[in-house]
Amino acid sequence: MDLEAVRTFVAVVDSGQFQKAAADLSITQQAVSKRVAALERDLGVRLFTRTPRGAEPTVDGQAFLPHARELLRVAERAAASVRTGRRPLRVDVINSRGAASGLMRGFHRAHPGIDLDVVMLFDIDAALAALRSGTVDASFRAVAVPGRPLPDDIESVRVLDEPLQLLTGPAHALAGARSLTVAQLAGHRIWMPGIVPGTEWAAYYDDLVAEFGLTIEASGPNFGSDALLDTVADTPALATFMGEYTRLVWPAGHGLRRIPVTGPTPVYPHSLLWHRDNPHPALTTLRAHLTAGPAGHGAAGTWVPDWVAPR
Structure with a gap:
């Protein structure tokens, strides 16, 4: 027309x-x-x-x-949407309930005048392609996969280390603990059907298993977080990992427990990635907002894989 x-x-x-x-x-x-x-x-x-x-x-x-x-x-x-300086700032987050989404909500509260488009891409390869093509302006990722460094035209800054917690049902053997050491998790079945081989989060959990001798199972289809919560609540032998800042809501009857993990605390490293030639004026504001407070990573008593960039 x-x-x-x-x-x-x-x-x-x-x-x-x-x-x-x-x-x-x-x-x-x-x-x-x-x-x-x-x-x-x-x-x-x-x-x-x-x-x-x-x-x-x-x-x-x-x-x-x-x-x-x-x-x-x-x-x-x-x-x-494509006019330089006028289109919304497009930011990729891994999922709508995770820490990255929380960071973007905080940014929106601090800068309500900046238009935002929040998208969810599958893995770091999709994110890098979108950053290089200009489809998105920034992406929250775990920076890299072992043996596959970031391209030279992609910049990154580590903005948050998110502590992992063990999520159990009320009948799980560890459900009564106020906190757990990593060593205490050995021998217990940790079920994470969302792990996909070749992704940055699969690389993270592979290293976690190798470092501490844990048992993480990724069997079965991934029906989403609600189905995962239902299964963990009903299955005393299963637990799963959740980030401390992941927003979860479950029925009161589930009786789920979120238990901090220490000795050391495994943390998932969230970094902001962007293309070095990206001209969007709000991108500088976003980077400044995420790095303005105290360092959100590298705390004593925490663990990340060796391949995670320290910056």
């Missing part, structure tokens, strides 16, 4: 006159008439009735008007 014809139709409705619409659009009255006539041919209906006072929309014109306005709003949003 010709958007200029739609824009002209809306202008005639708003002004009530073809001549006034022509002046508002800085075109001739003949051009207004031609655009309206072309739109009427496309739609197969008459849109206006000529009156002594000017032009009034027909019943069909009245029905088409709200859709015409929405077409113009969508077109404006589409154009604004």
Whole structure:
């Protein structure tokens, strides 16, 4: 559909006159008439009735008007989405309940005037491709996978180390503990069906298993966090890892326990990644916001894999 014809139709409705619409659009009255006539041919209906006072929309014109306005709003949003300095800041987070989403909510509260688009890409390869193409402006990731360093044109800064907690049902052997050492988890089944080989989080948990002799099972389909919580609540032999800042809600009858892990505390390293040539003006504001407070990583008594960048 010709958007200029739609824009002209809306202008005639708003002004009530073809001549006034022509002046508002800085075109001739003949051009207004031609655009309206072309739109009427496309739609197969008459849109206006000529009156002594000017032009009034027909019943069909009245029905088409709200859709015409929405077409113009969508077109404006589409154009604004790619205008440098005007489109929203696009940020990739791993999931909607995790620590990265919490960081972005905090950023939005601190800077409500900055438009945001929050997206969720699958893994670091998808994130890097999106950063390099400009599809997203920033991404929260664990920085790298062993043997696959970041490309030279991608910058990163480590912004948060998220402590892992053990999540158990009420009948689990460890459910009554106020805290647990990593050594105490050895021999217990830790179920994490969301682990996908080749991802940065799979590399993290592979190293965690190798370092502390844990048993992590990724068997079975991943039906999402609600199904995971249901299974852990009902299965005394299973537990799972959750980040301390992961937002979870479960039915009161589940009786789930979130237990801190110490000695050392495994932490998941969240870093912000961006392309070094990205021109979005809000990207600098986001980096400054995330790094303004005390260092959120590298605390004594914590553990991360050797491949995690210290910066």
